[in-house]
Amino acid sequence: MPESMDSRTRSGFDITFPTATQSGVDQHEEFCEVTVGGRRRRIRFHDYGEIYAIPGLYEHLFYDRLQCTSPEVVSALLEEELVKAGAAPSDLTVIDIGAGNGMMGEQLQRIGASALVGVDIIEEAAVAARRDRPGVYREYRVVDLTKLEPDDRTALAAYGFNALTTVAALGFGDMPPLALAEAFNMLSVPGWVAFTIKDDFLHDRHKTGFSALVRQMSEEGPLEIAATRRYRHRLSAGGEPLFYLAVVGRKRSDVPLDWAE
Ligand SMILES: C[S@@+](CC[C@H](N)C(=O)[O-])C[C@H]1O[C@@H](n2cnc3c(N)ncnc32)[C@H](O)[C@@H]1O
Secondary structure, three states, rough: OOOOHHHHHHHOOOOOOOOOOOOOOOHOOEEEEEOOOOOOEEOOOOOOOHHHOOOOOHHHHHHHOOOOOHHHHHHHHHHHHHHHHHOOOOHHHEEEEEOOHHHHHHHHHOOOOOEEEEEEEEEEEHHHHHHHOOOOOOOEEEOHHOOOOHHHHHHOOOOOOEEEEEEEEOOOOOOOOHHHHHHHOOOOOEEEEEEEEEEEOOOOOOHHHHHHHHHHHHOOEEEEEEEEEEEEEEOOOOEEEEEEEEEEEOOOOOOOOOHHO
16 A cells, blocks of 8 residues: 555545446556546546546555555565565665656665656656655656667666566556567666566466567576465456566576567
């Protein structure tokens, strides 16, 4: 449960979810209705810009109502693996991609990591992170990791990241595999990697996208998976559990970008 957003700010929403007939929609099409400023609005879960623009709505929708646990689970798994390796969170310089309004950054800070840079593709995320969790990120850059401008590449490289986190941001119309590969290649070796992915990613039927990229990275060397944990990421709009895998690993080498195509 996030702590820095005041509970009065986040509880005053009148949210309803789709009826049973509408609730079979794909995860990237999920929506809810909410009253904002006296007006009833339908908001797609993936219209992050609209959600972040309303203080407290993201937390109330995903964390209070749909019981999202991903930042806590991933940060706890990372912390466990750091302890096993005799490493300290304070040694990490982290790039958190698809950072949104800072839920993962807040958890990383809680476990003792403080050198954090947030990256997201939309300006509304940067604005919301500064508004809702000021001080969590040393810097927050709005960039498209699949089309990095030379200035952004240089500025990010200067941090010398040794850890990459990305939570609830891979697939489902969010980040494409190339974004993960680009960020992964910014890490030093051996870097730490911690992310979430749909729970069945190791199954052979997934021959494209993240499943294929992550499997190839782990089978052919760039990523050594240290630990995985299957857990309930959140409830769907229809109240069904959505299971994800938290993955923590070490970077052993760069990943060829054509693997992400
Ligand atoms: C579900 S939110 C997760 C936010 C945060 N990590 C959390 O756990 O609360 C997914 C985020 O990924 C961002 N995103 C989507 N595509 C992206 C891309 N190509 N590059 C960077 N961020 C992206 C979205 O803007 C959104 O803020």
